[in-house]
Amino acid sequence: MSSHSQTQATTPAAETTGAAGTSKAADTTAEFSQPESWTRIMGLPIGWFAILFAVVIACAALGVLPNAMLAGFAVVILVGALLNWIGGRVPVLRNYGLPTVLCILTPAILLHFGLFPTALAENMEIFTNGSDIGFIDFYVASLIAGSILGMPRALLLKAGARIAVPLLGTIAVVFITLGLIGAALGYGLRESVLFVAAPIMGGGVGAGIVPMSQIYESQMGGEASSYVATLIPAVIIANVLTIFCAGIFNGITYKGQQFFVGFNGNGQIVRVAGKVEDFSGKPKPTGGTFNVLIIGLTVAAVLFLAGSLIANFVPGLHAYAWTILLAAAIKIFGLLPESFEDAVSTWFGFVSGTLTPALLVGISITFFEFDELGALLSDWRYPVLVLLAVVVAVVVSGALGWLVKMYYVETSIAVGMGMTDMGGTGDVAVVSAANRLELMPFLQVSSRIGGALVLLLVSLLIPVLN
Template identity: 55%
Template sequence: MVTPKSNTYITPVEEIEGDLHEGRGRIGTIAGIKWPYFLLLIVVLIVAGYLGALPDEMVSGFAITMLLGGFLWWLGSIIPVIRDYGAPTVFCVVLPAIFAGMNLLPDSLVEVATNFTSGYGFINFYISALIAGSILGMPRKLLISAGARYGVPLLGMVVIVLASIGGLSALVGRGFFDGIFFIAAPIIGGGVGAGAVPMSEMYAAQMGIDSGEALSQIIPAVIIGNICTIIIAGVYNGLGKNGRQLFQGFNGEGNLLRVAGDEANYKMPERSIGGRFNVLIVGVIFAATLYILGQVIGHFVPAIHPYAWTILAAAFIKIFGLLPQTYEDAASGWFSFVAAAWTPALLVGISFAYIDLSAVLALISDPMYLVLVLCTVIIAAIAAGVLGYLVKMYYIESSICVGLGMTDMGGTGDVAVLSAANRFELMPFMQISSRLGGAVVLLILSFLLPFV
């Protein structure tokens, strides 16, 4: 957020700089728009909905999801305490489905938002930017270095969590693969937009179920897991207070590695939230074409989902340096723009199109389901800490970066976890977990799905 130049005035430029959806310090501004103007826009939308004058097309879809998403994200970010537990994301994912279920919104508005998200491919639009930008935007040296050391706790943790939760789920009668696909994988998959959404599309394609049905089973695990993750981060903060060491190498007080000199290889570059128009144009071209490449490969090897092929293609291009840095930066800039502009909109669209409230309520009222969610987070934290310790990382920091970094809800979850753990210097490593870890989980699922 840009700091005002005085205590009284914010210039027009400052109003729309920084994170437009952040409400803290911007009570009178919603999504970069002062509330009287924002209210007028909402009124126009509601009136058009009740009159049946909303065109069922992309323009209306953008207006509905961006206005409602902007408001709900702003609302979640201004409420103390719960905003640190992922309230902006939860509000965007849950409240639109409640509004629609209680008939608080015009039917035509809900229908247009639903069609926009699922029928017009807004989800794929977002995911294509996510995959291309997150992988191509990662420094090549970091990708290779992370694979060499960071990959041990990351891959090991993923395998341990999937196997153990699958086994526990089978023991309590829920089924081995049910525990993997609908509890463990969503929690360690990198949040909603980067994990739950592509997972639901993969499940729909491979299992023959509706993607909305899949997402309704996935979302509760992600939300509850995020809350458990933040609580465990707070426990770690308490255990490591004043440099306390339960054993040698337990607490790095914000330092991840017990080996001097390597940490520079794990630095993530600053990611801008926009770019010049020409850069964004080039970025969307590469992101879209890379997505299509995944579809082409998937046509010849349908056993693996096209998303997985897109991820592998992006990683191959990055590792072997097949694109000029300019084009990689363009793809990264496009993803930054998409994530900043349309994440709340995507979540609102998902809520309208896919969330089945009755299915969600049935899951969260099941005590054994809640136990499995908690076990997922605990096992992830312990496994990441132990495996990280074996490759000369500090236990707490490895557990936070790899374990909790993958069980939180992504960007907002990362901030909440590091705030609870009082270790904000670990943010670059949390980003590695979100980007690499989420892609790894999707890849593993794509290989497991044919066996279901």
């Protein structure tokens, strides 16, 4: 429940004893909690947002913008919020990931053509990728801890065994197929697996290619930034193709068409006893008291530190991979109080809901290279392999799901498309295009758990393929 809702639920007696300060706080909460519209950006009236943005631009123009954490937060949050707001105002396309695409592409395009202030770009690059600040670690650790600990335990225990078949099978078939065909086409087995299959199946940008690039850096050498520039195009292209596939599935099933037994579940994923509601989690938290948020931040940070500690003694896997394994074990075996899990989930809701556009614009400036994109697309084998990865994932996941008493269409959407879209934003676009919003929890499993498994897999494959 948001703080605004909590304010509305306060009893009259409490309102009387709250005095003027309480009423003023309630009014402020109500003002900032209004939904995004044509007149508000980031919950702020456009006029006030413009003033904040103007201060940042003035500092950059006068050369007094420090490359420090506080300034970095201001820059990436304001730039990300503006682009996210613009994308969200475009009818139809906003449901197909336009805000995410604008955040990833626009800053890089403007910088490439000399239309983005250099001072802002330098600040964003240092903030996003600088070792002294570590915004990426901050974001990814929060996402890993919150997405796994906030997932319904029943979903992992009851549906896990059944979903595991199409999930694991799809990853294996996509990796093997792309590796073999890539080798046959002369593109290379290593390049096809690590730079096409892995990023597409890895869970998006923030939870996928960002930690993946750091795994590559630690195990193969080079710079994480160069790896991100190579990995991002596959994710963007695959996301568009995946949403297109979701629209096709909706088009051929909207009247309940059944091409064979178990083909279309009309939103129901399992063909045996059980309901989607049994595996649905609590609504994603959008706010919380300060002590809840600080507990969530602390648990997420310590979980990441624990993963780093294990990686120090067992260097075969990246710290992110160990963090994922720790979070999954804690969730499965119930090692943390539910209040702690809720706190981490609330913290994750805050970070993912407010800082994702900020992370994406930072990635755009720091990692996106148009020369790299042009080189990739100039080779016809690259887009062919990307298309092949999406098609194989959609077809194979549906077939494997059907074998374990799941509906073909729903499993293709939940697993195949859930793994090949652009993470959380891609999940929303896919279920919207497929007109199956009830499948969202399962797409989250594919994006988060499936993406985590891909990170583990590439950590193990690099020594073999390198």
